[in-house]
Amino acid sequence: MLTERQLTILQVIIDDFIDSAHPIGSRALSKKENLPYSAATIRNEMADLEELGFLEKTHTSSGRVPSEKGYRYYVDHLIGPIISPSPNEVTIIKNIIDDGFFEFEQIVQMSAEVLSKLTSYTSIILGPEMFETKLKQIQILPLSAHTAVAILVTNTGHVEHRSFSIPEKVRASDLEKMVNIMNDSLKGVPIVQLQEKLATEVAQLMKMYIDDFDTSFDYLKSVFLSEHPVKLYIGGKSNILMQPEFNDVDKIRSFFNMMEKEDEIANLLKNTKSGIEVTIGNENEVEAIKDLSLITASYHMEGDHMGTIALLGPTRMEYRKVITLLRGLSNEMTDALYMWYKNDDA
Template structure:
């Protein structure tokens, strides 16, 4: 348990180091009027904080820098929860959301770009394709008298397939007719709306044309389950090379490791999706990241929602020496705005 004096000193060291990227000494801290402690007192407290694992001394004669444990304590206990955004930040965000967009992809890419621009780190957005893809075609290929493969192709070019059982009461000519009815009525329909459109528009036609309505409905339900299979999300990156602007990544080995990870969209996707499972806001610092390439980085993420349904993630990748309060405030503001945009696009599709 840290004393109030130790908390004040740790907070000041983190804030100074984030601004300067230079180790912080006791003499420098003693010049902060708000601390009100002598250099000798600060030096003793810094030695205790180092012994507790919250500070590190990179060189024998240098000042101290926060350790990863120090950053964790800062984020959990000391960072301001109501950081006021800068006027230019607010203006850029206003301009972003004043621009009308009609596609999830466009909105996500713009947010990733603005987040990178405002933080000078790398903004990342994970959004599900299911909200922005439509049915291109559905095929049902018979394998035997009792089974067939359903092939679903969407507008993103993804193909999903699954073997279904053809009920006894559904002859093959009804199977082919059902496939034609689906394509005729549902091609161009957003994937998330297919089941509701079937119940709104197709069931009466099924009842009129199928010999055994109940068995045909069972087959139709199997087909609908294929259209509802989870689809691979999109990963949108802001300026990945922003990492090279940070002093920590002047080391070419560190820089290449992080940039290489950012290029592997599947690994980025897993890290973002894993973070999303742990609540609306998550801060993973250094070794808390499971990915080796991020051992010197912080990954902060927050969830995107349509209503109460989580549909994506927006986040920032940067050095552990990060402006945590401001980044968290930006993420909350941008995630709220992007969730609202997604909701409007979703509503527009639903009413279309």
């Protein structure tokens, strides 16, 4: 068990290191007011803390640096009261969301950028996932003799569209009929069930009305059932260049390499529980971010997990600030979702 004094020293070291990125020496610590001990005393304590695994040295005679275990302890016990975001930050967040307009994707994108700007880390936002999203309307609009655009609208105001050219074989009138049938029978169906319903019930129905059913149907499927990938927004990839730990070209390269594997990152965020989660360095399962820390927060709609907001930065991260901010934003987003979609009449 750590003594009170050890706790204080650990906390001060981590706070200082987070701030300065330089190893902390005993002399500097002994000058702090809340540590009225001599450098030698503090050295002894630091040696103990190192033995316990909370601190590390970069070389034999350097100052101390927090270990991952140290950060973990700090995050779990020493982080102090999570203050609410500063008024300034609150206004910034609120401004993004209370715009009168609400394109959720747009909000998510702006949030990613703002988060990154406020922290100088890289922000990643996943979602929203569309489990509860229902179909509102399907439309096919001819553009010219043999091209058209298909538009699909959900109850959340999400719009997907796809332009395509109509093969000779497929008759425009058939397409129209099919769309009508789809609208009649699929309105209000959750997006995730769309494919299934379309293949079974709706297909039955259509066969009765459409001449060259097979060709047209295959075609239709390819238009409407393209993957709906969960979207990933990344903000401030280059913001992280301001961190002193990215002082080396190779690190920068490997960081950017990693950021290009969007699906891997998406997976990382998908498996988060609700609430705020902090994974530090090697706690991360993905090789590429084993020397970074990831903080995730999820946002909800009526209890259902909708998506995840995350910040990725060096293990020397401003945990307190980031946790505060993420909590603020995820609450804001959860509230906003509720506000907008509670009167859902899809």
